[in-house]
Amino acid sequence: MAKKKTSIKDIAEALGISITTVSFIINGKAREKRISEEMTQKVTDYIKKIGYKPSHLAQSLRLGKSRVIVFMVEDISNQFFASIARLIEEKAYKNGYKIIYCSTDNDVNKAKELISTFKMRNVDGFIITPTPDLETTIISLMEEEQALVLFDRWIPELDTSYVVVENQKSAKEATLHLIDQGSKNIGFVTVDSNQTQMLDRLAGFQEAITEKGSNQETLKISPFIIEKKQISLHIQDFLTMHPSLDALFFSTNYLAFEGLLALAALGKKIPEDIKILSFDDHYLFNLYQPKITSIEQPLEAIAEKLMESILGQLDAEAPSKPPQKVVLPNKLNIRESSLKGF
Amino acid sequence: MAKKKTSIKDIAEALGISITTVSFIINGKAREKRISEEMTQKVTDYIKKIGYKPSHLAQSLRLGKSRVIVFMVEDISNQFFASIARLIEEKAYKNGYKIIYCSTDNDVNKAKELISTFKMRNVDGFIITPTPDLETTIISLMEEEQALVLFDRWIPELDTSYVVVENQKSAKEATLHLIDQGSKNIGFVTVDSNQTQMLDRLAGFQEAITEKGSNQETLKISPFIIEKKQISLHIQDFLTMHPSLDALFFSTNYLAFEGLLALAALGKKIPEDIKILSFDDHYLFNLYQPKITSIEQPLEAIAEKLMESILGQLDAEAPSKPPQKVVLPNKLNIRESSLKGF
DNA sequence: TACATTAGATAAATCCTTTTAGCAGAGGTC
DNA sequence: GACCTCTGCTAAAAGGATTTATCTAATGTA
Structure with a gap:
């Protein structure tokens, strides 16, 4: 009993x-x-x-606050999101908040449904990586004065708080590094979507290319490919079709992983035959032989700013501030895969 | 407004x-x-x-059920736990449950504190990877008839539901594979803790060694080492002290990662100089050159059984069943790192 | 006609807090 | 003695649902 x-x-x-x-x-x-x-x-x-x-339940009912924050990301099993999850957890619990997570798979309908069920659960705040076409739902959250902060990507048309990184600047900087190392013909492998972070990375890449008058090719992989093997094959085709490519810039790490498989399959040597560089650092990149150059996002700072923003909005004492728009710098980890002399 | x-x-x-x-x-x-x-x-x-x-809050208050399940693991940013998190999320949401996660860092006190705050939040169920010395707290949960299921490791003294894998059997099988490939002197690198899954893996290893009369060395790494570099150095020392080792069996993937770094630092060739095998498959293992042989846990099946167990306990209709004890088989992915002819 | 039954709806208790408004008594002031 | 202030505590409403017990009017039965 x-x-x-x-x-x-x-x-x-x-x-x-x-x-x-x-x-x-x-x-x-x-x-x-x-x-x-x-x-x-x-x-x-x-x-x-x-x-x-x-009873927290009774308190929540009475006070209209549940002390729960939703962490809605594209995929919680993705190392990047899982790492952020870990970091915000700490800060949330320290402040008496709990975190409910959910994954959208970048699907608007799923996201809308999730947000709607959370609203009826009286959650206090939303940390969201928005899917495409989520504007209207985000707008309704804003109208209801929900605590809200977007991250990873944001919605340019909306005046929300967000925490993102210097995607364009870092992509440009990394591309310049490749050019500096002697690359003349660089391939950019990215996801075929209009998420801001991906667009910005492409823009940064092209800015550097234009500035230096280099050659480039772009491969956009459909985000709907489930079978990872397919991605690897696409990249192989891309490399075969453009044999003169002497460097590859991957817009995110999972593409780079498939790229490495593709290169291994084609027997290309890194960095002698082709230089490699990827956005989003990963444990693996430091382990692979040769070690892979990459752009590292400041996880701790992102988590810090996210919680700072959301807790700031939830603090009833504080006067309601205008949305905080945070753009954090990344770190270019230059490793063996992009160096000419190696 | x-x-x-x-x-x-x-x-x-x-x-x-x-x-x-x-x-x-x-x-x-x-x-x-x-x-x-x-x-x-x-x-x-x-x-x-x-x-x-x-309002879910009002409903919860009235019905005494919150439709929230706690997912308490050692570290949510760990790929294994994050993957499970993703899989159980799906099933939970489909059944109208939400999931709150938290990480214990394998620290009893943190775990106890978390459980206590969750109890006062009227969560409906607990999915837990128990820390050491958590028995009394688990017992109190059982006494209060909370829906509960342990996973990854379990507490032998307690009659709880759990979902684990065949650690001992798989470790033995993997060791036999190494011996079969000609290894005569195998090193086992594990964590220095008495978590059941680690003990079982060691037991399986030793069972195979004894059966075949092979030689072995064991290295136990303290779980309190924060600096990953240190782990790598420990493994280097271990290899230097036992130069006759011709194979290494890592009890979990993050040790294998450090082991790979150590081997690279020592200039050892895999699998010619030394064969490698690890528990807990990882994306990386299929990517590394050579590809690393590993034991893969059945993530989907684990998630499936976890939710089946917890939802079964939460289903008021169903008669209360005795604890479900599920032990799932793993899969040995034989890759290049453990093959003699490679 | 008298009584039992049923359909259709509802009042009020309950879950557990927080918080406003107010009560009773003691002491102070003129 | 009349009035005010302060101390120490409490009754009751509110928050949003679920559910038991009950009530009224209509229909059925004899």
Whole structure:
């Protein structure tokens, strides 16, 4: 038999006092509400003795706050999102918040459905990597004055808080590095989508190419390919069709992984035959032989800023600030795969 | 202005009927409670029109169920746990449950604290990878008849539901494979802890060694080493101290990663100089040159069984069953790193 | 006609808190 | 003595649902 949870009412009855008094004491308002020292002590002792803990559900209902934050990402099993999840967890729990996660698979309908079910669960805040076409739903969240911060990508038309990284700048910088290392004909392998972060990376790449007058080819992989093997084959085709490519820039790490497989299959040597560089650092890149040059996003800073923003919005005390728009710098980790002399 | 949420009361007032009627209709009890077809239609239409959704908080308070499941693991950013997280998410949402995650860092105190805060949040179920010394807390959960299932490791003394894999059998099988490929002197690199899964893997390894009369060395890495580089150095030392080792069996993938770094640093060739094999498959293992042989846990099956168990316990209809103890088979992916002829 | 049954709806209790408004008594002031 | 202020505590409403017990009017039965 699951023993019934003790409630504030039980305490009041046991001590022969009112619920109100108990509540005031629990919430540290004894002084303010002129509860005597003696009474406060008695109640405090009793609560400690029976190990009473207030029901969060009842509190949430009463206060209209659930102390739950939703972490809605494209795919929680993706190393990048999982790492952020880990980092924000810490800060959330420290502030008395819990985190519910969910994955959208970058599907608008799924995202809309999730947001709608969360709204009826009275969650306090949303941390979201928006899917395409999510504007209207985000707008409705804004209208309802929900605490909200976007990350990884954002929606240019909307005046929301967001935390992203310098995608364009870092992509340009990395491309310049490749050119600097003697690459004349660089292939850019990216996802065929209009997510801001991917567009910005492409823009940064092209900016560098134009500036230096280099040659380039672009391969856009459909985001709907489930079978990873297919991606690898596409990249092989791309390389075969453009035999003069002497460097590849992958817009994200999972493409790079498939690219490495493709290169191995074709027997191309890195960096002698072709130089390699990828956005989104990964443990693997430091392990692979040769080690792969990559652009590392500042995970801790991202998590920090995300929680800072969302907690700031949730802090009832603070005056409501205008949306915070944070753009963080990345770090180019130059390793063996992009060096000419190696 | 955040517009006030409409409640069941508002609907009742707007239609000039009672709250009870609305509630019955919402909960599909119209027929059972003899609400007229006409009335049901009217209410249903109105609800659809204004887009009303009941407050989950209020429902939870009333029903004592929150439809939230806690997923408590060692570290959510670990690929293994993140993958499971992704898989159980799907099944949970499909059944109207949400998932709150948290990471224990394998620290009892943190785990205890987390469990205690979750209890006061009325979560419905717990999926847990237990830390050492968590017995008493788990026992109290069992006494309170909380829905509970352990995974990855379990607590032999306790009669709980759990989902684990055939650690010992697979480790033995893998070791036999190494011996079969000509290894005479195998090193086992593991974590220095008494988590059941690690002990079982060691036991399986030793069983094979004993059976075949091979030689072995064991290296136990302290789980408290934060700096990954240190692990790699430990493994280097181990290899230097035991130069006759011709194979290494890593009890989990992150040790293998460091082992690969160590071998690269020492200039050892895989598999010519030394054969390699690791527990816990990883994307990387298929990518590394040479590809690394590994034991793959059945992620989908684990997730499936976890949710089956927890939902089974949460299903009020079903008679309370005895704890389900599930032990799933792994798959040995034989790749280049363990083959003699390669 | 008198009584039992049923259809259709509802009042009110309950879940557990928080918080506003107010009450009773003691002491102070003129 | 009349009025005010302050201290210490509490009754009751509110938050949004579910569910039991009950009520009324209509129909069925004899």
